[in-house]
Amino acid sequence: MKCPRCKTHELTTITVSSLHLDQCKSCEGVWFDSEELRALLDSGKETSLSTDLEISLKGEIIANEQPGDIHLKCPRCNSGMKRYLYGYSSQVLVDGCESGCGVWIDDGELSILFDYAVKAAADLDPETKKRIDARLDALALARKEHEDKFVESLVTLDDTDGPLKPLGELLQAVASAIHTAQKKLF
Secondary structure (H helix, E strand, O other), rough: OEEEOOOEOOOOOEEEEOEEEEEEEOOOOEEEEEHHHHHHHHHHHHHHHOOOOOHHHHOOOOOOEEEOOEEEEOOOOOOOEEEEEEOOOOOOOEEEOOOOOOEEEEOOHHHHHHHHHHHHHHOOOOOHHHHHHHHHHHHHHHHHHHHHHHHHHHHHHOOOOOOOOHHHHHHHHHHHHHHHHHHHHO
């Protein structure tokens, strides 16, 4: 994948806390597939120190676009990426793929996001934190159930006789290939 900021440099895969992130060695920005940024922020800043990600924690912020502007293209799907405030009050503008592939964090922004996450977690009372965690778990379960239901519909289509059987077999093979590719990426 090409760096969305530099547009010429290839992103290098780095592993931090079992996450496979994509980093530009030139501008030191980092691409996070969906849910990876949250997982990294949850793991804490200290897990990123003494790793390849450390260089992206120390730099100066180079982006100067305003919220809503689209200046970058998603390195995964080439859709536009909108600028928005992470967490609405972090004062860090991140670039998010309009198709939901992930977010781009420019050099220096990650350190501020870690500090923001620590402060936001400290400001939550235990009951609110428990409700948020329960809601996130429910959303993850609902997504898993939706995926399982989709796969089951493919199996059902595959089990039919007649003209739809080859379509069911094809869709099941495609779903299996996507699942295998996701396991390799994550």
